[in-house]
Amino acid sequence: MQTLKVKVWRGAENGAFQEFEVPRQESQTVLDVVTYVQRKCDPTLAYRFACRVGVCGSCAMTVNGRSRWTCRTHVDKVAEDGSVEIAPLRNLPVIKDLVTDMREFFDKWAKARGRFSGSKTRKDEFERVSPESKERKRVDAGIECIGCGVCYSACDVVSWNKDYLGPAALNRAWTLVNDVRDTAQSERLAAVAGDAGCHACHTHLNCTERCPKGLSPTAGIAGLKRAVLSATLSGKI
Amino acid sequence: MSAAGIHTPGMKNDYRARNHPAYWAFIVHRLSGLLLTLFLPLHFWALGQAFHGAAGLDGFLAWTQNPLVKFAETGLVLLLAAHMAGGARLLLIEFLDWREWQKSLLAVAAGLSLAFGLAFALNLG
Numbered sequence: 001m002q003t004l005k006v007k008v009w010r011g012a013e014n015g016a017f018q019e020f021e022v023p024r025q026e027s028q029t030v031l032d033v034v035t036y037v038q039r040k041c042d043p044t045l046a047y048r049f050a051c052r053v054g055v056c057g058s059c060a061m062t063v064n065g066r067s068r069w070t071c072r073t074h075v076d077k078v079a080e081d082g083s084v085e086i087a088p089l090r091n092l093p094v095i096k097d098l099v100t101d102m103r104e105f106f107d108k109w110a111k112a113r114g115r116f117s118g119s120k121t122r123k124d125e126f127e128r129v130s131p132e133s134k135e136r137k138r139v140d141a142g143i144e145c146i147g148c149g150v151c152y153s154a155c156d157v158v159s160w161n162k163d164y165l166g167p168a169a170l171n172r173a174w175t176l177v178n179d180v181r182d183t184a185q186s187e188r189l190a191a192v193a194g195d196a197g198c199h200a201c202h203t204h205l206n207c208t209e210r211c212p213k214g215l216s217p218t219a220g221i222a223g224l225k226r227a228v229l230s231a232t233l234s235g236k237i
Numbered sequence: 238m239s240a241a242g243i244h245t246p247g248m249k250n251d252y253r254a255r256n257h258p259a260y261w262a263f264i265v266h267r268l269s270g271l272l273l274t275l276f277l278p279l280h281f282w283a284l285g286q287a288f289h290g291a292a293g294l295d296g297f298l299a300w301t302q303n304p305l306v307k308f309a310e311t312g313l314v315l316l317l318a319a320h321m322a323g324g325a326r327l328l329l330i331e332f333l334d335w336r337e338w339q340k341s342l343l344a345v346a347a348g349l350s351l352a353f354g355l356a357f358a359l360n361l362g
């Protein structure tokens with residue numbers, strides 16, 4: 001039987017790779033490989049997953065040096081010379097093995113004012129937003145984020161500046177900036193402006209290159225730069 | 238919960254995560270920006286020679302006819318063209334709404350800078 005050489009990160013940041021041999025299977029995903037290691041080789045291996053079908057965003061890891069969702073990454077696509085190297089996401093504290101501490105990632109969504117603020121109650125009529133409107137199209141382009149952290153892990157500016165809100169939080173803010181029902185626009189633009197916000201982005205497109213949902217946080221961040229600029233010029237923030 | 242608190246750095250990316258066209262564009266832009274910055278004081282110094290009379294400047298300009306200097310100049314034009322085309326690409330991405338064709342801007346920028354560099358080199362003769 002064909003086998004795959006797998007190097008898996010063990011321990012926290014000062015840990016090391018441990019090697020395993022895993023039988024190859026048809027349509028095998030990287031998550032299948034990790035699961036095999038945990039079930040058949042070493043039950044103390046720590047990793048996260050839930051849906052296995054690319055919905056929940058919990059299974060992201062660094063595979064052969066690149067951040068990826070592992071449940072929908074086929075071994076065929078990423079193996080190099082019959083081997084894969086599996087490590088935790090970059091730019092996040094490593095708790096153990098393949099598990100990172102995602103708190104700062106999600107705290108930054110809150111900092112970027114990533115929650116909706118409305119003015120209506122359940123007694124009001126539905127707001128009508130045309131699917132053809134410019135705003136709604138921009139929301140559509142960014143709304144499918146699953147919060148996997150792949151973009152955050154791939155972004156160099158996150159490595160350089162620990163306060164940088166990062167691509168996912170800024171992408172979320174951009175979808176709300178284009179939500180015509182939202183009532184906290186000035187606060188949100190103020191929250192995403194400045195050194196730790198959209199202006200820190202250097203348009204490397206690492207995030208856009210890697211996002212498994214095919215989103216472009218870079219595009220949203222560029223939109224935020226323009227929105228902040230015009231809000232500043234018109235004295236709104 | 239681990240001892241790892243909020244904002245501990247985590248592990249860093251290596252070259253494998255960075256090997257894609259847009260990242261190379263960034264490297265070219267930063268290197269060309271820095272090299273141009275190094276060249277700028279030299280440029281001002283050369284212009285400043287005019288203050289010491291025409292002879293000083295003419296002497297310097299004669300030196301620049303040296304083929305090696307000409308060769309270096311082509312490099313400089315290429316740097317400036319690459320930085321300008323790359324800078325224009327960034328500004329187009331950031332100031333226009335996102336369109337798929339913006340991905341091709343990279344090729345356009347690279348092509349333009351090469352064209353500028355070549356045009357200059359051919360004009361040398």
Ligand code: HEM
Nearest residue numbers: 201202203266267270271273274277320321324325327328
């Ligand atoms: C010719 C027109 C030029 C344009 C359109 C232009 C455009 C730009 C842009 C858009 C950036 C920001 C890049 C980023 O966000 O990372 C930048 C950065 C920079 N530019 Fe220029 N620039 C020009 C000329 C110059 C010249 C003449 C110099 C040097 C004398 C220079 C030196 C730099 C440096 C050092 C950086 C920082 C690089 C970095 O952050 O990676 N630029 N330029």
Ligand code: SF4
Nearest residue numbers: 155201202204205207
């Ligand atoms: S485009 Fe901006 S947010 Fe995306 S990886 Fe680059 S610096 Fe980070």
Ligand code: SF4
Nearest residue numbers: 145146148149151211
């Ligand atoms: S923007 Fe893409 S890569 Fe980033 S968290 Fe959302 S789905 Fe993941």
Ligand code: FES
Nearest residue numbers: 052056057059071
């Ligand atoms: S396990 Fe849910 S996205 Fe991979």
